Amino acid sequence: MQTICLYFQVHQPFRLKSYRFFDIGNDHYYYDDYTNESILNKVATNCYLPTNQLLLKLIKQQKGDFKITFSISGVAIEQFKLYAPEVLSSFRELAQTGMVEFLAETYSHSLVALKDSDEFIRQVKKHADLIEENFGIRPGVFRNTELIYSNQIGNMVANMGYKTMLTEGAPHILNWRSPDYLYHGETEVSLNLLLKNYKLSDDIAFRFGDMEWSEWPLSPKKYVRWLLEKDQSQVINLFMDYETFGEHQEKHTGIFNFLKNFPVEALKTQLIRFTTPSEISKKLKPVAPLNVKHPISWADEERDLTAWLGNEMQQEAFNKLYSHLPEINNCDDPLILKDWELLQCSDHFYYMCTKFNEDGDVHAYFNPYSSPYKAFINYMNILNDFSLRLASLSKKQETDNFLNELITQLTKKELDLDKIESELDNFRKNLVFNKNYQSA
Structure with missing residues (x-):
């Protein structure tokens, strides 16, 4: 069978x-x-x-x-x-x-x-x-x-x-x-x-x-x-x-x-x-x-990764994309996280392939760009904007973290002052009580 x-x-x-x-x-x-x-x-x-x-x-x-x-x-x-x-x-x-x-x-x-x-x-x-x-x-x-x-x-x-x-x-x-x-x-x-x-x-x-x-x-x-x-x-x-x-x-x-x-x-x-x-x-x-x-x-006669990572353009785009992983791991912005997912599709790197001969026909069939170089430039322009958004968000998060820490410290100091003020009130009350007691 x-x-x-x-x-x-x-x-x-x-x-x-x-x-x-x-x-x-x-x-x-x-x-x-x-x-x-x-x-x-x-x-x-x-x-x-x-x-x-x-x-x-x-x-x-x-x-x-x-x-x-x-x-x-x-x-x-x-x-x-x-x-x-x-x-x-x-x-x-x-x-x-x-x-x-x-x-x-x-x-x-x-x-x-x-x-x-x-x-x-x-x-x-x-x-x-x-x-x-x-x-x-x-x-x-x-x-x-x-x-x-x-x-x-x-x-x-x-x-x-x-x-x-x-x-x-x-x-x-x-x-x-x-x-x-x-x-x-x-x-x-x-x-x-x-x-x-x-x-x-x-x-x-x-x-x-x-x-x-x-x-x-x-x-x-x-x-x-x-x-x-x-x-x-x-x-x-x-x-x-x-x-x-x-x-x-x-x-x-x-x-x-x-x-x-x-x-x-x-x-x-x-x-x-x-x-x-x-x-x-x-x-x-x-x-x-x-x-x-x-x-x-x-893919292709070699059955390896060269269809997606076989040239310098593909490798540069791939490495730049994943260089943002540390920032992404600290990101909670839903729009940025959605773009992160969609920019990872393997198709974007496939469009940058420069293979020709027998394998080239397959790559040309799937490629919406007129050349792999245009695919690379378009993707990198988008990735540069994405990078700026991440950097801006990181700065905002740093500012927010600084302000949150400052607020935390001020709140703690305010509580400490309240505690000291309460202790001073108790001290004053005890002082008045003792003075009145001695006069009597």
Whole structure:
């Protein structure tokens, strides 16, 4: 029996408006509301709503045999609430079937795991709370932003109590081994690792509509045959962006017909079953440890961090952002804290990528800026304004703290004076009493 784990990532960043140097210090609102609403409604119409409806129908038809998994970022859920509440309702309807698992991730879809453990833990907890609030189930499996994983990150995830985590089946960490098995962490043996089969995943996510692809057109029967040919596998993990359906691969490519018929063809063989990460972790035993000294991700041929932190612009922006952590930890201003969350989205750093050749097409597709340099300048202008606001708040807090301390000291001295005055009154009364007593 071939086990399939079908997982979808759902994420939309809050895109930034064009922010000029002269706006610094004058304009503290950073977001392009029109673009954000337009894009979300477009993706909702093309992808989220029709795909959710299709999956709901499949789940009901297959009566417990078809299961899927989602990871929905906190900032995506915020946009659903703002611009398309019907999308959130449709995800809740999927959750009510009991055939859908929702994963934990960072609330802001951020790269914070590379920088600060406390902020990482805070974001993961906030996201888990949000998932439980909206879908009634607290996540038990973790998926880090961009599938980024390392031994160190695995330790943090395990220390938070998670027993299973998803990551990339990067060839350079597997060597001769297959991604189609359950592994465990090198230093955290209690943490099970599910690895993406990027070849079979990308056949749908990236190559499906490519008429120059040697395997085009990809039919459900052909794809099921490929799955069955991997008869020595424990589990085949098909991980992809949810926007694959109707957005990255448009409706005219036949992607919805593929999704509609693929599970039916697979289950018809009686040799394939669909399951969730939690079920896999309970049923299967890891075959070996996975040693990942340097972080891996899903992106590009290298499967490393260079898509987000590969050049000096990205590193400068990333380091400047997180240099504010000490101030943020002492901040209670809700507007600044909200901006802090939204400015951490990994997308902002992805837009600054300067890779070209084969990887460049992917980066160009996702990038709303005409160049990575414009993305960098725009982000840094905003970050400079954010820095000024933090500094101003810190000065105000210092002044407030000074005044509060001064008031405390004055209050203490006033109480001391009252005590002395009371003692003097008692002394005067005793003095008068004694004088009167002696006269008598």
